[in-house]
Amino acid sequence: MTGGVLDVRQPAVSGRFYPARADELRAEVVRFLGAAPTGKRHHGVVAPHAGYVYSGPIAGKVFADTIVPRRVIVLAPNHTGRGARIAVWPRGAFALPGDEVPVDEELATRLLESDAGCVSDREAHRFEHALEVELPFLRARNPEAIVTPVILGGLDGDECIALGKTLAEIVTKLDEEVLVVASSDMSHYLPDDVTRKIDRHAIDPMLACDPAHLFDVVESEDISMCGILPATTMLSYARARGATKGTLIAYGTSADAFGDTDRVVGYAGIAID
Numbered sequence: 001m002t003g004g005v006l007d008v009r010q011p012a013v014s015g016r017f018y019p020a021r022a023d024e025l026r027a028e029v030v031r032f033l034g035a036a037p038t039g040k041r042h043h044g045v046v047a048p049h050a051g052y053v054y055s056g057p058i059a060g061k062v063f064a065d066t067i068v069p070r071r072v073i074v075l076a077p078n079h080t081g082r083g084a085r086i087a088v089w090p091r092g093a094f095a096l097p098g099d100e101v102p103v104d105e106e107l108a109t110r111l112l113e114s115d116a117g118c119v120s121d122r123e124a125h126r127f128e129h130a131l132e133v134e135l136p137f138l139r140a141r142n143p144e145a146i147v148t149p150v151i152l153g154g155l156d157g158d159e160c161i162a163l164g165k166t167l168a169e170i171v172t173k174l175d176e177e178v179l180v181v182a183s184s185d186m187s188h189y190l191p192d193d194v195t196r197k198i199d200r201h202a203i204d205p206m207l208a209c210d211p212a213h214l215f216d217v218v219e220s221e222d223i224s225m226c227g228i229l230p231a232t233t234m235l236s237y238a239r240a241r242g243a244t245k246g247t248l249i250a251y252g253t254s255a256d257a258f259g260d261t262d263r264v265v266g267y268a269g270i271a272i273d
Contacts, residue, residue: 007092007103009122009149013129014097017051018136022098028052029140032060037141039067040271043238044180045249046206046231047137048267049076049130054254055185055267059137061250062269068141069177071104071148073167075230076131076183078153083124086163087151088112090120094135094149101135104146107170107178111148116166117159124151130183130227138181152229157215160229164211164236171241182234184227186266192255198223199251199266206270207246211235238272246272 019025032052047062048055078087090108093100111118125131131149138145155163171178186199202223205214211232218228225231235243249271253264 008100009089009092009094009125011095011097012127012132017129017133020097025097025136026140028056029136032056033064033137033140034060037064039065039141041067041177042179042271042273043241043243044182044234044272046182046184046234046268046270047134048185048269049133049183050185050254050265050267054257054265058250058252058267058269062271063137063141065249065271066141066179068138068145069179070142070144070146071107071176071178072138072145073107073148073150073178073180074131074134074183075150075152075180075233076128077227077230078124078128078151079130079226080124080127081153082126083151084119084121085152085154086116086118087121087124088118089122089125089149094132094147096135096139099139101139102146104148107148107174110170114166114170116163124153125149134181134183152233155229157212157232160215160232161211161236164233165240167233167237168240180234180237182227182230184225184231186225186268188224188226188265189263192253192261192264195253195264195266199268203248203251203268203270206231206235207248209235209239209243209246209272211239235272243272246270
């Protein structure tokens with residue numbers, strides 16, 4: 001690994017979204033993954049990114065169903081409004097309690113050298129939780145995993161689809177298996193029954209592996225799916241790599257954790273093949 005201390009991105013939500021102690025974090029992730037995860041090879045997955053008490057069971061089922069290769073691209077939404085529209089952390093590592101996840105510097109460089117509009121930008125990553133919370137699951141499934149961290153904000157559907165195709169071109173030239181993780185929660189702060197109905201409108205185009213339809217539905221119906229840009233990009237990537245369908249691995253809402261059904265957030269775990 002090259003680079004110095006400034007290239008190691010420090011945890012932003014350790015102790016809030018997930019345990020701050022390494023042993024407690026490992027135990028919690030193992031519990032969510034289940035006793036003996038096996039998994040299949042997927043082109044991409046959608047996984048939630050809330051605090052583990054809410055979304056951990058859904059994320060655990062997704063990653064338990066997924067063989068995690070050495071190389072993983074993690075696409076996450078920009079909740080903070082900071083930094084570039086397509087922000088790539090270019091080198092170094094992402095720190096976690098008791099661990100550091102190395103950045104895939106070769107893949108990051110190829111992405112930055114593409115014509116997709118990617119920018120080497122740390123500011124978008126500095127306080128963003130949506131990418132960070134996926135990393136303990138990836139490392140639990142493959143301790144050798146390295147990541148290309150990308151934060152997306154302010155893109156339209158066509159730009160997401162173009163970025164996904166660029167990712168596919170880069171991966172094809174690498175000639176090595178790559179998993180693309182789209183970090184996303186679903187609808188926010190609606191009653192539980194409404195959330196489950198509306199979320200299905202966004203889930204269906206993901207199961208059809210249709211990025212343009214997904215983006216259009218979320219925009220036209222004003223669905224508060226925060227990871228629409230990562231999900232659209234991942235679906236475009238997967239289609240370009242030959243994927244034809246998705247599988248709903250798990251779905252739930254924050255009501256499943258504490259029983260409050262008045263204002264919930266939806267969580268979907270989806271695998272794309």
